[in-house]
Amino acid sequence: MEVIICPTPARVGEIGAAKIAQIAAGLRSDLVLGVATGSSPLATYAELARLVDAGALDVSNASAFALDEYVGIPVDHPLSYHDTIRRTVAEPLHMDLARVHVPDGSVEHLSTAGQRYEDAIRAAGGVDIQILGIGTNGHVGFNEPTSSLASRTRMKTLAPSTRADNARFFSSIDEVPHHCITQGLGTIMDARSVVLVATGASKAQAIAAVVEGPVTAMWPGSILQMHPHATIVVDEDAASALSLKDYYKKVYADLPDWQRLDV
Secondary structure, three states: OEEEEEOOHHHHHHHHHHHHHHHHHOOOOOOEEEEOOOOOOHHHHHHHHHHHHOOOOOOOOOEEEEOEEEOOOOOOOOOOHHHHHHHHHHOOOOOOHHHEEOOOOOHHHHHHHHHHHHHHHHHOOOOOEEEEOOOOOOOEOOEOOOOOOOOOOEEEEOOHHHHHHHHHHOOOHHHOOOEEEEOOHHHHHOOOEEEEEEOOHHHHHHHHHHHHOOOEOOEHHHHHHHOOOEEEEEEOOOOOOOOOHHHHHHHHHOOOHHHOOOO
16 A cells, blocks of 8 residues: 655645556556545546646546445436536546446436446446545445445445535535445455545544554455555645654655656
């Protein structure tokens, strides 16, 4: 696991995007991106859009698969992840909307939604680069604590802490859905590379558990310790609970120039 500690949240966005662009440069033009919603990746998406506009990155032939979707929210609802991914990822990166996929959260199709999504990812050749944020309770995607470390795409019940965290996007917590459909931890681990970004002191405990704690279903993101190509990009506040923070900084500072992501 590579850990990169940045001085500011804005720098997390720049370095996260630089890492994604570095990986993408070695892949085919029709690569497959895994994309996350939430606040954490927004600066990274904005920087990726800047790289696209500058001609330094081209994902016009890429496909994208979102991590999750609320159950029971219409796809055109402004808080659905269908609409969020369109606004924050697909359109800014000039992606073909026909190649952008989000799990089907409609109640009437829920029983088959997970397997259909797994089949679609497999048919696209699998995810090349999975972009992740992380919840305060350590969830990635909507894999809440006690999720199976081998889980696949399926419906999950949102934890009270997750609904409370997400209530800021809604008029009240009563409007936050109780259920979602999410890629599983096993699905996420199938991605060839993973880039997780996190900022703020509220994420410090989760980042410490993911990077330095035991691999446990109580902190679902800790499964990334088992991934061969996982990069964690955080700011000083999110890194504040890491016991080996100074070591991670030294490791990055001592990288050969060709491996560094100075931008």
